[in-house]
Amino acid sequence: MGKQFKKLSAEDIKFINTQKMFYIASVSNAEVNLSPKGYDCIKILNSNTILFMSYPGSANRTYRDSINDGDFTLLFNDFTNTNGHILRIFCKSKVIDEKNKDFLEYSNIFGINSKVIRNYFLFDIYAVEHSCGDSVPMYEFKKERKFIKNWAKSMDEKGKLEEYKQKKFIPVDLHSI
Helix, strand or coil, rough: CEEEEEEHHHHHHHHHCCCEEEEEEECCCCCCCCEEECCCEEECCCEEEEEEEEEECCCCCHHHHHHHCCCEEEECCCCCCCCCCCCECCCCCEEECCCCCCCCHHHHCCCCCCCHEEEEEEEEEEEEEEEECCCCCCCCCCCCCCCHHEEEEEEHHCHHHHHHHHCCCCCHHHHHC
16 A cells, blocks of 8 residues: 655655656646656756756647646656555656746756756655555666757757757647647
8 A cells, every 4th residue: 555745754855866767747728738757857956856858759639737726646666676666756846947047946956958958846845755666567668869968959959959949839729630
């Protein structure tokens, strides 16, 4: 059975920092969004706050749900140990975009060129849940895919990244397709 808590423990933070992949689920006034994430794009600021770095991509649903006061769940799975573990983090989000005074500071935290980042999200945690994860298969991490990092850097060098970010700023309305 799951156990619920109000904030991250030191063990939770250690677990998060060892994961190579996690998922973000969000919902506001549109379809539920569920997206796998990789890279070193999460920083734990304290036991109730997580900073997430978002590269440009195909949609911007995390942003849409954040500005519409949506709810978020971050899901971390243990894919490598015999005894499975799932950590769910329930939170609200605040967008930190290029206009925000903290944007460059957060880029420095990640040690990254701020031009290749779409935006940051501050996740304010209201609940943490542990469950066993014993039904989750075991997998072995091989390597990161570098495509998005390299693509964003290349687009920035060509002076085309800002145009792409604006074009993909508003996600497709899936109810209208």
